[in-house]
Amino acid sequence: MSAPATPTADPVGYRREAVEAWLAAHVPALRQPLRWTRLEGGHSNLTYLLEDADGQRAVIRRPPMGDLLPKAHDMGREWALISALGPTPVPVPAALGFCDDPAVTGAHFYVMGHIDGHPLYNADDARRWAPPPLRMTLSHSFIDVLADLHAVDPDAVGLSDLGKKDAYIERQLKTWYRSWNASIEGAQLDDPRAHALQAYFLAHTPDQGPARVVHGDYGLHNTLVGADGRIAAVVDWEISTLGDPLADLAYALNQWAQPDDPPAVRGNPPTAQPGFASRAELADRYAARTGRDLSKLDFYIGFNRWKSACIVHGVYARYMEGKKSTDGVDMAGLKRGILQSLAQAEAAVERLERR
Incomplete structure (x- = not known):
């Protein structure tokens, strides 16, 4: 911890x-x-x-x-x-x-x-708790644990009532689109891409396979990394539910920064340091381990980018309305993050359409 x-x-x-x-x-x-x-x-x-x-x-x-x-x-x-x-x-x-x-x-x-391990929030944490010789081991352990989670049959372990099993993406699209629309006035910010993307995702949602436990916020910040570089525990399960495991995978990949990414809007992500596996390598390993078809992974990548924009848009609105103190808050960075997430969602859709 x-x-x-x-x-x-x-x-x-x-x-x-x-x-x-x-x-x-x-x-x-x-x-x-x-x-x-x-x-x-x-x-x-x-x-x-x-x-x-x-x-x-x-x-x-x-x-x-x-x-x-x-x-x-x-x-x-x-x-x-x-x-x-x-x-x-x-x-x-x-x-x-x-x-x-x-x-x-x-x-x-x-x-x-108690678990003897450490979450990684930023580059300093990576340098301290995941030095270069351990980074590929950690990368593989990170994605293997997610694959193991998505292999669990919720009915078999007593989690069948954790949430609704069907239409996960559709429900998320409706929930976060309501949030975007409700926050427009407070945020003093709207963007036509938010509306066009929601309509696209609703019209092109892939068929969902069997529901699995989705962590909802799986990243190195919600894991404890052991001294051997492996994931010693996954923590912070409070927003977990049942749903489409590929949405959970895409969320995890979106959080996994690479050294060649544009500078992060906020913070200094741990995996932007050299020595970690790439997002493509993680996706390939997940596919090999689970046997799942990732041909429409960009749909889920784009959906999660759009969802992130909606979430931050709601936070930004509360700051703009004075409901939360802006002391020490990079308001310009928040706004830039919303627009960047929409641009990344649009880029994912464009890749999907070119396939």
Whole structure:
């Protein structure tokens, strides 16, 4: 997990005495007293490292404080996924305990095993945790884990009710198109490509095969990289659902920057450093491992670029409306990111049409 800070006696969001009493009753493998240390990252969820009297480590996780959207920061969903995937080849932390009684600390929370690994958010992380000799190993492990996830039959592991199984792309197109249209006035930004692309994707959606678990945000920022350069665990499952695995693959490939890409709009992606596999190599390896037909991969690449534009457009609108502080926010960069994502979506469609 991320590097811990200083231990605390007063963990934010947790009634420590009540939570430790619950842990004593439901996770007896942790021998108290416990030491709590805040871990950063994880979509602002309140995540702490627990170290027990024997030095054994675990991680506790609950949503952020305050009012939340109904499906945001779903601890029950994360718990269901790591519990179900534990016996499969997909590496996840051990599921130790889930509390669905908000009386304990004001929200649902769960406890999972601690994994010795690190997420990669940027080039500095890549230099520290994935030096050049490990980068091809990490590349292969990254795509193999996604292939293993997409090999899991959700019905066979008790995840059949995780979400609707059919029309994944169609539902996503409708959801994010509504978001784009609802954000036009606030963002003071519209673009005809957003509308034309949505219509194109709706009219050309490939037939969906059997539904699989889609992580929804699979990237090196949501994995823990072990000392051997392999993926030690996949984390942050809170937006996972059932759907088209090729959409999940395309999302992961879009996040995988290459050294020859144009400069990133935001940040310095870890895989833009030399020594990682290319997106094409990852796609070829996924196809060989799964047997899936990737002849229409550019459809999914374009769809995800368009979806990213819609998501950032909504965020940009909230900033422009004053609903979120713009202190330290690169507003020009956000706007540039929206337009760049639309251009990348259009380019993917053009490649698809040339095939």
